[in-house]
Amino acid sequence: MYRDRIDAARRLAEAMAHLRGAHPLVLAIPRGGVPMGRIIADALEGELDVVLVRKIGAPGNPEFAIGAVSEDGSVHLEEEAALCRDDWLAREVARQRELIDERRRRYTPVRSPIDPTGRVVVVVDDGSATGATMAAALATLRQRDPARLIAAIGVAPPDTLARLGALADEVICPEAPHHFRAVGQFFATFDQVEDDEVVRLLGGAT
Template sequence: MFRDRLDAAERLAHELETVKGQNPLILAIPRGGVPMGRYLADALEGELDVVLVRKVGAPGNPEFAIGAVSEDGSVHLDEAAARLCSDDWLASEITRQRELIKTRRSHYTPIRPPIDPAGRIVVVVDDGSATGATMAAALATLRQRNPQRLIAALGVGSRDALAHLKTLADDVVCLAAPSHFQAVGQFFDDFAQVRDEDVLDLLPP
């Protein structure tokens, strides 16, 4: 469906053309969303930063999200969480993800605070979403900080995820919503892992 993340970003930029010139704040979800965010910020004449959320994966299957943790410490859990793991395991995993978020923020933007989204057109971008948990946590957290307009931008997403995200964002721009969805990577010819070093190269100092 896409050659790579840049291909998806180019197509998203076309769909988001109406916000060009309004200094949108592009908030990328690391790590896969950051190359796309860099392209969108340049194409739409906006600012780039990261929004830090961490998926809480199911025990024994970490790629299957049962919730997510936001940078403000809030936790967003799916109904499946109570069935799939114990309270002790979940508490330990949430603590671990919160610490990882703190580490990432100090690593990615060590000399400046996160850019304030208040009053801004905010575009939250990721390469794709299978369950919607990570994007949903980002949107819920950002909504509390009073953006002028909150947009979710995705290369590809499952139909269930997109239905949920539409309740949290003012607009959801997603290039594809296939009926058979297993993993985001299946829709990219090149889905190479994005390294922390790549993120640092793409973010403003």
Template sequence: MFRDRLDAAKQLAQRLEHLKGHNPLILAIPRGGVPMGRHLADALEGELDVVLVRKIRAPGSPEFAIGAVSEDGSLTLDDAASHFPSDAVEREVDHQRQLLKERRARYGPVRPPIPPEGRVVVVVDDGSATGATMEAALKTLSGRPKRLIAAMGVGSPSAVARLEAAADEVACLEAPQGFMGVGQFYADFGQVEEEEVVELLSRSSG
């Protein structure tokens, strides 16, 4: 159990301390991953940016993720997506792609995208239930960084196994068999607001 996202980020920074001195690029998945990414960038003497991906929600059951879409348009759908009408899934995908465009327009003025080519890159989020969102982020970056690391506070064992095939390294602090949801492992799992994300991105490391 973590006190909050900062507590998890501090523990991740210890796990990834070997990256200090390599100027790692920390790519946070908004919004929950950004406070963690800010701490990692400061602690590891790296740079902070965001990688934009959105969950694809099941039609009629928005709390249930059936895949993810990234800013470059890459789409990852789980097998469960086939259980829903294809036109409803397509509408949800289009909706999330539009939200990604709006989010980039909001973040761009304070944090223009930092190229990941040749860098040690850490993609960070507060947790992963299915692995779909993190996997979509990793696929967007595939082949570009020198080393690609997925980092999170907690994940289901199946999500961690899924991500091991997409990253050079997976740094997951907790992967319990009794995983039910990311929020159950944080005493404080309050929503991160857009204003906080913009403020954290506007700050320089250090």
């Protein structure tokens, strides 16, 4: 459905052209959301930062999210998490929190995260299967009192979008296929985004 993340970002930016002039704060979910966030922020004349949330993957199937951890330390669990051992889950949550702290130090070492309070905030990701990571990001940001909270996703199944609609003021997703296995199946090119690229994009280079 998309050539690559650039293609997806341009389509999302077109769908959000009405935000130009509102100086939106575009918060990308690393790492795949960051190249898209850079394009969207530039197109909408906004600012770019990251919102740090980490998916908790199911044992034996790490791509399937059973929850997520947010930068503020909060944990959001799906129903499937009840099937996991408590000790395993506690270790996984601790590991993801350490990774979040490490990423913040690496990504924005000389400044604090940009405050979303009172801003039009756009949360960007390349795609979402269960919605767990995006839901955690939205729930965390809602507590910071943004003026408007928008979820912008390249691709997600309809049931995920319906769930996210209860957490965001607006959900924008150009592609919502019913048959959904993984985000990468909807991109002709879906290369891994490296940390060095994230740091470069957050620095404003394109």
